[in-house]
Structures are given as C-alpha cells and as structure tokens.
Amino acid sequence: KAGVTQTPRYLIKTRGQQVTLSCSPISGHRSVSWYQQTPGQGLQFLFEYFSETQRNKGNFPGRFSGRQFSNSRSEMNVSTLELGDSALYLCASSFLGRTEAFFGQGTRLTVV
Amino acid sequence: GENVEQHPSTLSVQEGDSAVIKCTYSDSASNYFPWYKQELGKRPQLIIDIRSNVGEKKDQRIAVTLNKTAKHFSLHITETQPEDSAVYFCAASMEGNNRLAFGKGNQVVVIP
Numbered sequence: 001k002a003g004v005t006q007t008p009r010y011l012i013k014t015r016g017q018q019v020t021l022s023c024s025p026i027s028g029h030r031s032v033s034w035y036q037q038t039p040g041q042g043l044q045f046l047f048e049y050f051s052e053t054q055r056n057k058g059n060f061p062g063r064f065s066g067r068q069f070s071n072s073r074s075e076m077n078v079s080t081l082e083l084g085d086s087a088l089y090l091c092a093s094s095f096l097g098r099t100e101a102f103f104g105q106g107t108r109l110t111v112v
Numbered sequence: 113g114e115n116v117e118q119h120p121s122t123l124s125v126q127e128g129d130s131a132v133i134k135c136t137y138s139d140s141a142s143n144y145f146p147w148y149k150q151e152l153g154k155r156p157q158l159i160i161d162i163r164s165n166v167g168e169k170k171d172q173r174i175a176v177t178l179n180k181t182a183k184h185f186s187l188h189i190t191e192t193q194p195e196d197s198a199v200y201f202c203a204a205s206m207e208g209n210n211r212l213a214f215g216k217g218n219q220v221v222v223i224p
Contacts, residue, residue, distance in 0.1 A: 004155075031210045043156070043201060043214040056211040059113075090155070094210050099144045101212060103155040 002027065004093050004104035012110045018079040021107045025072050025093030031055075032074040033101060034066060037088040046089075049074050081111045114139040116204050118215025125192050126223050133218045135202035136184040142204040145185045146212070147176060151198045160187070163207065192222045 005024040013019050025032050034046040045058040049068035066076040088108050092101035115138040125131045146161035162169045162176045169176050178185040199219050203212040
C-alpha cells in the first residue's frame with residue numbers, strides 16, 4: 001500500500017506570493033491533517049479535513065487555508081507569504097475512527 | 113488547548129544502554145499518546161502508541177508507560193543501537209480527534 005505522498009518536495013517562493021501544497025493520503029484514509037514543523041516551534045497543527053469538511057483548526061492566521069477533494073486528496077494554501085512561513089509542511093492521514101496518523105515526507109517551503 | 117512538555121531535549125547514551133524520554137500533558141481529556149521517530153531529512157514515523165485504558169505497552173525493544181494521575185508518559189528504549197539515533201516526539205490527543213499536540217522533541221544520540 002502506498003504511503004502518504006506530498007508534492008512538491010521543495011519550494012522557494014518570494015514574500016507576498018502564494019503557494020499551494022498537495023497531499024495524497026493512504027488509500028482508504030479519509031482524514032488528512034496538516035502540520036507546520038520549524039526548529040523553534042516544533043510540530044504545530046494547522047487543520048484537519050474529513051469528508052471534504054474542515055473538522056479542526058489550529059491557531060494559524062487566515063492566510064493558511066485548505067481543502068479536501070472527494071478522493072480525499074487535500075491541498076493547503078498559504079497566501080501573502082512571509083519569511084516566517086519558511087518551514088517543513090507535513091500532512092498526515094488517518095483511517096476513519098482511528099487516531100493513528102501516518103505522515104508524508106513533507107514539503108520544504110523557503111520564503112525569500 | 114492541550115500542552116505537551118518533553119524532557120530532556122538531548123540525550124546521549126552508550127550503545128547497549130537504555131534511553132528514557134519523559135512527557136507531560138495538561139488536558140485530562142487526552143486519551144491517546146503516540147510516539148514518533150524522525151531521522152534527519154525523513155518523515156516522522158509512528159513507532160508506538162498507548163491509550164489511556166492501559167498503563168504499559170511493549171514492542172520489542174521499545175515500551176511506553178502512562179501515568180494518568182500524574183499526566184505523564186514515557187518512552188523506554190532498551191539495548192540501544194546506532195540506528196536508534198533520531199529525534200523522538202511525543203504527542204497527545206483525544207481518540208478520534210485527529211489533532212495531535214506534539215512535544216518539542218528529544219534528540220537521542222547513541223554513541224557506538
């Protein structure tokens with residue numbers, strides 16, 4: 001069974017631009033969560049989607065948004081990029097009713 | 113929201129010795145506690161988890177213990193090997209709520 005796949009692996013963007021990251025969950029998993037990982041703050045929860053609906057949201061500004069499609073693939077979008085948005089963005093998928101989360105390789109975003 | 117504290121931040125052990133990492137959590141409603149291992153440049157990998165209805169769980173050389181009264185849980189690695197060198201993250205959540213609150217991580221270095 002294929003694992004969680006995130007694309008692209010690396011991105012370099014300029015301040016003020018926007019970016020879209022993609023996550024394909026493990027087949028059969030319908031919950032997708034997004035996390036931001038930085039050396040200073042560690043892993044911080046962004047939001048979770050289940051059946052195309054956002055179920056949970058972390059304490060991030062509205063510039064961070066996401067969505068989920070009917071095939072459970074998810075995207076997250078960051079608008080008006082700031083230098084502080086540079087981070088590893090990880091998504092994790094979970095099976096219905098189970099909390100075990102399996103992570104993708106992440107997208108390394110660098111904002112210059 | 114849930115707050116997870118993790119100590120120590122760095123742990124060096126001789127190969128063959130045991131390593132113990134401790135975490136505390138704040139929300140008594142949390143009932144699911146996973147541990148993740150993240151090697152440099154790789155995704156966080158779920159290595160073991162425990163639910164609040166048990167006090168201890170073992171899987172080969174790793175074990176996790178949970179003290180609900182004190183709200184702390186620990187990861188024990190026995191007979192450490194060089195491949196155990198990594199950053200280990202503890203997390204807490206409520207079962208079925210796919211919002212993990214992570215500790216800041218422990219760098220474990222196994223000295224050959």
